[in-house]
Amino acid sequence: MLTIKDLSFNYGKLKVFKNFNLHVPEGQVCLITGINGVGKSTLLRLIAGVLQPAKGEIILSEKMRERSKCKLGFISDILSLYESLTVAQLIDFHMSVYNLSHFDDSLIRHTKIGHKQKIKELSTGQKTILHLSLILSIEPKLLLIDEIIHSIDAYLRRIFLEQLIRLQSERMLTIVMVNLNFHDIEHMVDRVILLKAGEITVDEEIDELKAKVKKIISTTPLQALPILSQIDFSDHSEFFVYPFEEKQREQIDGEIVDLNLTDIVSAFIREEYA
Amino acid sequence: MLKKEFSDAFKTFMECMILLLGVPLGFVFDKLIIHYGWKLSEIFHFVFLATILIYPLVAGLTIFQSERKDRAFEYLFSLPLSRFDIIMYKIAPRFMFLLLLIIVSTFFSIFDNIWINGFNLIVVFFASSFLSISVNSFVIGVVGISFIFSAYYQASHTIHLIFIDWNPLKYNLFSTIALLSYLITAVLLLIPMGMAFWITFKNFDVKPLKWLLKSYIYIVVPTVLAFYSFIFLFFKKFAELSGL
Amino acid sequence: MRRESKKIFNIKVNAKSALPVYEQIKRVIKLAILSRHLEEGDQLMSIREMALKLHINPNTIIKVYYQLEVEGFIYSRPGVGYFVKLDGNKIQKERYELFEKVTSEYISKVLDLGYSLEDMAEEISRKTSKKITKKILREEIDVNN
16 A cells, blocks of 8 residues: 655755655554654655655555545644635535545534634634545545644544544555554554654554563563663562563563553653653 | 635735725825826826736735645645646636736727836746745745846846847837847746746745755856846946946 | 343453453453353444444454454354354353363462362352352453453
């Protein structure tokens, strides 16, 4: 579906990506995360065609290539839309650009967005849902979502996710999303990619990752285990181990705790701040 | 997209046409206050000239105004339109209104003494359009275009004079040679500007302006400097001729 | 679906679990089949419905149903849905295996607490005689025990 080959991109003198490679197969929900400023949004923009790579290529599969960007939906973190237009005008504009014959505004009506309202008058949540509605109307095969999921209220977030689930079950939608918060989306994700300084440091399927990252509570320092980071308490320490192997279970002197995605990513990120 | 661009272009056009209100206002102003004895046709002549000069400037510099104002660049670039398509959709309607103005002014010039060189207006329009992406401030844009247009205007006259061997008797603004000089100068100006614009636009990002100015600094500034050098070279001769 | 099978609607997926999400769901469905809360021919929720209800990736549900189908617990009728398949012998075998497993876990937990096997036997006969079993059954199926 999506292949990035030897991508290089700079912001002036800052080298954001150098020989970056990534392949996302069709139907996968891929989460890209990492600390702020590491290039996540830039990557999405590059895939969306908003930015042009300095070197390398971004190849979208045959199905996408016919209409180039027609089947690509991109929701940026700044929710870029024509603010001065009314909702109705924007929908009109969108439909004409994408040659759509009809537009399903059920989502919009559901969230009480008025057709005569100007985009700038909408709340962030409403704008997000509107943006999603616009994107969904083009029946995308690839969806790029940049960090907006957690800037909307819990109810709208549910609606948003339900739409994604609906789409995913109807057609093999590939989703690449950038998020810093995994609370509601953890179970949507197939694959987790951690970016650090423009490079992929972790790339695992979520079940694999959960099996490989464990927290070990111990009073004695752990020997010969690949420790990611640790938190010290007065009488014990918590060690975050990656990669953890099942065969090590017996040899470990301490309690082995399973982690959710938030804890796992924190463990990786903590190391960066150490 | 064309529909929106057309309505934006129309808005810009109407905003410029508001200047025409200066005609009745000026007339009344004179009648009631200054008493210079302005004739309506004189006022119209002046105001229309100003309007027709301002429109291509404004239309060109505000080509991306709606995207700037509405922070819509990212949305625009994520649409299934090539950068080339986008520019075409933006330029076409504005150019159309410009042509309309030129035709109207040509029509007037038959009846009145207003003569506008339509070609120069087109040059102003394209120069403004090409500059628009590098300036955020309208005022700076106007200043920039003033410099650029002055260079173009003076250079084209100089070339014209060179072609006619500095013979004042052969000086005819309507001659083919004059047109040729305008054309050559326009090409020498607009091609580098167009290149700078395209390089910038192709890689445009919403990041700070300093990234965007590179092409302009390396291409347009030297071009304009070259123009001024050229003018300066021949300025003595030009001054002599004008002095006569 | 029969009324008891409403229990399947209370699936809770534990994010902080060593068990992958698909495995957790699989176990719940299997348990429902083995304990006959789902009967032969009962239709399971569609992939889409299940995904929407649990707020998880439909890919995960697809995996669950696929594995259950391969293991012979359900079958699919294209265009219609997924249905429970009861292979008598197989069910017996799996039920027994689960029974064994649960019992072993119970025993080890009880011993861990410091009680003896005699305490265990006493407690079991106490509970079965007072028919408290029905009360236990009505509670949620907790997948992680």
